[in-house]
Amino acid sequence: MHQKYAFKAVEEKWQQIWEKVKAFKVTEDPEKPKFYCLEMFPYPSGKLHMGHVRNYSIGDVLARFYRMNGYQVLHPMGWDAFGLPAENAAIKNNIPPAKWTWDNIANMREQLKRMGISYDWDREVASCHPNYYKWTQWFFLQFFKKGLAYKKASHVNWCPSCATVLANEQVVGGHCERCDTKVEKRSLEQWFFRITEYADRLLANLPKLTGWPERVKVMQENWIGRSKGAGLVFKSEDGHELRVFTTRPDTVFGVTYMVIAPEHPLVEELIKDKPQAEEVREFVKRVTAQDDITRTAADTEKEGIFTGAYAINPFNGEKVPIWVANYVLLGYGTGIVMGVPAHDQRDFEFARKYGLPVKVVVAPPGETLRGEDLEEAFPADGVLVNSGEFNGLSTKEAIAAVTKKAEELGIGQAEVNYRLRDWLISRQRYWGAPIPVVYCDKCGIVPVPEEDLPVLLPEDVRFKPSGQSPLAELEEWVQTTCPSCGGPARRETDTMDTFVCSSWYFMRYTDPKNSEKPFDREKVDYWLPVDQYIGGIEHAILHLMYARFFTMVCHDLGLVGVEEPFTNLLTQGMVTKDGFKMSKSKGNVVDPGYIIDSYGADTARLFILFAAPPEKDLEWSDQGVEGCFRFLNRVWRLAYDVDTRVRPYWDGTAPSNLSNDAKELRRKTHETIKRVTEDIKERFNFNTAISALMELVNSLGKYVAEADPKEAGPVVKEAMEALLLCLAPFAPHISEEIWSELGFEGSVHDRSWPEYDPAALVQDEVEIVIQINGKVRERLVVPKGASKEELEKAAFAANKVQELTNGKQVRKVIVVPDKLVNIVVG
RNA sequence: GCGAGAGUGGCGGAAUUGGCAGACGCACUAGACUUAGGAUCUAGCGGGUAAAACCGUGGGGGUUCGAGUCCCCCCUCUCGCACCA
Structure with missing residues (x-):
């Protein structure tokens, strides 16, 4: 084992191995319990930001934890890849939106892989891929058939900067949700989804979503109004x-x-x-x-x-x-x-x-x-x-x-x-899924037949600086024949709101390559609902309500068994620096790539999980990152010490009469297992889970330095094994490397999550507090489980207590076994 | 205005059931090692005091042997909604 923690080599090595053996590939297994762990898929802007790092680090802890606990874990990743920035880039840099988007996806995929997130990459989807948007269009046709998609003229919100209409949900305080431009009203004929027909169900189901934060439910309730x-x-x-x-x-x-x-x-x-x-x-x-x-x-x-x-x-x-x-x-x-x-x-x-x-x-x-x-x-x-x-x-x-x-x-x-209005889904934009409809002088509005899908988005287009969609001017694309009468017809040139694409991606992940249908009923029913969904609060209404609506429609179409897609929702807080959300305009952006280069992915992940509980905002701290880096270095040095000094002796059985220090370390080991398990599973308090691991490392370090290696062997082995298993979801690379260096078998990530031994937690002696009138005056070490009478006797026997109660009348004595004695004097 | 959440050291944050406030980390101080230290290790680290006493979880009251935790009133901040008939 190297003396120095070479994080770069370690991380690259294991990322390659995991990729090669497809360590995180998953299929349905009806014999095993399943866990669908989902993070909101990102818009491929080109670079990961800290919000992504936080989102995916949280998800990865849960995915790895449940995997080690014997679940089939679906943990996929994909790209919400349609949208306006691609067009803006096209105008500015003269790059076609498709190329810009696919280049960005390639970059971000590389960055995610460098983070060491345990995705099943074989399930990757991108909403701008024809194999995906074919089905987005297919859904539009199903909605149309059911009367849930319709066209009408109305006063709609128009964003002059985005040069398109917006849904009500995308207008925040009279401004465009995306670019913050003041929204205008225009009278236009547009496509809508009849979400109001589901208003009552969307509302009625809210109380059933017990795994959702109250405030998100309240926001949706208000919005439905x-x-x-x-x-x-x-x-x-x-x-x-x-x-x-x-x-x-x-x-x-x-x-x-x-x-x-x-x-x-x-x-x-x-x-x-x-x-x-x-x-x-x-x-x-x-x-x-x-x-x-x-x-x-x-x-x-x-x-x-x-x-x-x-x-x-x-x-x-x-x-x-x-x-x-x-x-x-x-x-x-x-x-x-x-x-x-x-x-x-x-x-x-x-x-x-x-x-x-x-x-x-x-x-x-x-x-x-x-x-x-x-x-x-x-x-x-x-x-x-x-x-x-x-x-x-x-x-x-x-x-x-x-x-x-x-x-x-x-x-x-x-x-x-x-208060809820129907969902306006037309956008006067190019880079989106074309609405599969044609206009025929004779037949009127005619849906494109399913067998003709996808209506491909032409990729060879020229952009004008005006910001207008080039689709409408692409005559060779617009002109088509009517599927009904064969006469000349014109294509709809509006595309769909990108929120349509993101309303069903979590179902596509369950069967991402299906070319016959959007997804197979059996597969989607095996995986859905999503057991844990993680994302930003900014989607409290928008995406989360649209996705619920879509799932209900899919349910009614017989495509999926569930009505509600997300059982548990975790809304992560923002990552801030100097008190503000990181943004280019504020100039306070910290680049995850730089952090990974300087300290490694494990450090980046650990810091972002340690600095605050997931729901709260997290203030970035360069020194905090250093602290986590130092911790991982301590873990490494500990492993090195253990490897050279203790490992030769650790395969024996522990003597039955362990020293007090050894017993204390065992107790710490099992207490750590208990704390980490509960913190992950029941509370999502990754920060306290990590601090528990830090405490174990501190105790273990002290013990290894002082104890006789021969006696220490088996106890240290047990502690080290537990430490690595518990650390694995947070810092997967270093855990895997040390695991293998210390000669443990297989991959740490394939091992079962450790269980704590309640017997090891039992202490022979406990320190109790002696209070006089509610103030701590003395501490005594007493046998665990001592009776009330014994404790009271011991308390009064203490010198300090005698001094302080001397000449005073004892009015009352409260004894809480194994905790305290409170003597009330007057 | 209405609704939800929060307020704990210099900082991020712990305290799970009413029972040792400040775990863990950062910053800081002193020391060790060292040519060096922005590495590492040791010790200290809420205020206060020579040491104690004492004070201390936004403020005020209450319940209790005992309150960061429960109850009442108030203040501040964050978020959401806000002419929705």
Whole structure:
């Protein structure tokens, strides 16, 4: 064994061996329990960053741990390879997106291999490969057949910088989730997935996801935003239907005006021939020009204008004015709201501003409220007043009664509304999976037949600096024949949102080479659900909700048995430096490649796991890395010492009368096994698992230096073996090298995870604490398991205790065996 | 404003069931080895004191023999949502 820890040689050696023998290849084995360990696949930007290192190091610990525990472990890796950066690079450097992407993949694959992550590389997928996106397109066709994919015109989010539309989920605070540009509204015809049809299931299943962080579930719940209420139909004087959604149908007698969203198509109808028409048009123009953030901020001043039209309240026949106002959104409910100022704070503010009447219809039991006296709305439950036949009912009763009445009159029904919108999946971009549809003058929208898939993305394209997709201008690609009538037709030139590609990759991993179908039912059912999914919190809504939706659809299509894809979810924290997320613009990026070159992959992995628990943010520390490097060097020196001095004697059996030091080391060994096992399996606290290993190394080092090698042999062997086995998931290369150098058999990674011996943990003696009035005054070493009486006696026998209790009255003595004695004196 | 989470040495963080606060690591200090030390080893390392006492887990109160941990009130920070009818 070399005296010096040559990490570079060690890591390269084992990486080559593992690759050659395909150490981490896995297949289905119904005899064994399975563990599907998945890390979110990366966008191939070209270089690994520390967030990746953290993500994959966490996953690799679990994968290796469960493998050693006898599981068939599926641990795959692939590439979320479509997306805009490839196009930007193409424009900037004149490299085709495909080449740029594949070069990046090659680089990053090399870096991952240098990290020593235990992937089954035979299962690698890349979403930009025709063998993959063929099936993405196939899914689109299945969705289309089921009516879950459809095209419609609507007001959509447009990112001027990305030159494409975005899904609602990809707009964060009015800005593009990707590039942070302010998003605009455009009226366009686009493809959607009908995710709203699954809103209830997506919501209902959330409580079942017990292995998910609470906050992710809350975020999804808020995003889906279910509210129960009623749909009611009002009519304008000239006969237009005004459908509203309300969560408070009980307040319908309190309606004193109606409000319609400025963008609502009905506005034009209502103001026709009205003297206010021009004024209203100008108002609409002004409001719609505002960006969404200002428009929807809670503190934006409510503004409105009377349309000149009136509506009739179907419940009491009252005639109320119809207004247009900025606080009503076209995108939620019906875009029309009944104004009940007495019981809704927004309506109240609006009514006060424009002098509209405030009519109280709900009051606290036994009290009277007067609309003109109110200083704010009364939104709480109460008893109905001024509401005709419904007077005297409670809010709850009235909601039911009014809804029922509306049904009888044929003017409404109970309704559930969602904040969730359908998923806009078209992108006006080139580097994505083409939507497999053609437009025929005769037949209209025609899906491409399954046997014609994939619709290949032409790779020989030229980019203009304008940022526009070159697909639309590629006439030879756009022009095609209609699969239905054979006549001339034009291809859809939009591609799919990359989140579509990433919504099913975890299923493809189970059968990545299948050319007949996206994946085999038996294989996917063997592996799914993913037992542990690991990734960043930024996907709490986006990817994680889309993937759940996709899995449900696949379930309904009979493609997979499960409805929920991810049993346990771990959201890792950010890697920061100087308190900020690492980013090029901040100039605080630490390159993993540099760390691996300078200290090795084992050190990099160890540091990133040791510095903080996985869910928390992790502050990068160059000195912390040094510390971990020093630790691995200590492990190496320890192994070297053991190899030269103890190993010749370690194959005998341990004497039955071990010295106290030897016993203590055995205890430490087994305690370490216990702690590391529990920290990995039950708590994901890799930082404390590593500190336990450090403690073992410290004890072992001390023992080896002091003990007689002949006596120490077997005990040291046991400790060393446990150390290497427990260290293997964290620092796989050095563990493997020392394992083999010390003459242990086979690969450390093929060995069973060690079990601790409870007998070795038992101590003959324990140190207990003697407290007086709750303060520690003395420590005593007593036989383990001593009785309460014995402990009390021993405590009072101690000099210090006698001194301090002398002349005082002992009021109470609390004895906790093997822990403490607390003497209360007064 | 609403919801979730957090607040412990100079720093990252431990403390799993209410029972020795600060494991482990970093930084720092002293010493050893050395031509040298940014290597390695030994010792120390919350504040305070000559040593003790004493003080100490964001602040205040409470329960308890005993509270970082449980309860109530408050402060600060982070994240999410925010005119959703």
